[in-house]
Amino acid sequence: MSGSEPPSREPRVIVEAVVARIRGWTKPNGLLTPEGIQESYRRALTHCQEYPFIWVSAVSVFGTIFLTRSLSIRRARIAEARVRELIERGKPQSQTMRASGSRAEDASFERELFRGDGRA
Numbered sequence: 001m002s003g004s005e006p007p008s009r010e011p012r013v014i015v016e017a018v019v020a021r022i023r024g025w026t027k028p029n030g031l032l033t034p035e036g037i038q039e040s041y042r043r044a045l046t047h048c049q050e051y052p053f054i055w056v057s058a059v060s061v062f063g064t065i066f067l068t069r070s071l072s073i074r075r076a077r078i079a080e081a082r083v084r085e086l087i088e089r090g091k092p093q094s095q096t097m098r099a100s101g102s103r104a105e106d107a108s109f110e111r112e113l114f115r116g117d118g119r120a
Contacts, residue, residue, distance in 0.1 A: 048055045
């Protein structure tokens with residue numbers, strides 16, 4: 001294969017290239033070996049013991065971000081469920097109003113469906 005030819009797109013060749021790249025990552029620097037993982041853990045533990053204020057600060061900041069994000073997702077899911085419930089509850093009434101064509105029923109239905117007290 002000369003330098004001007006594009007690399008082969010055969011699955012076997014791609015898999016061999018990925019495996020060779022992974023072997024290259026694990027052998028020279030040893031990051032993905034058990035010894036490399038133990039060394040990384042040891043360095044993190046030592047750093048945590050030497051600079052506890054940094055770790056407490058990071059945990060509190062990222063913990064707050066995680067908590068806020070999870071609560072907002074929960075609120076969004078509750079709101080989505082409420083909207084789905086309102087849509088399902090309004091479908092039969094909406095179909096009967098469309099069939100009758102009455103605008104007076106339409107206004108009373110909207111008042112019933114969307115009360116101002118925040119409840120459905």
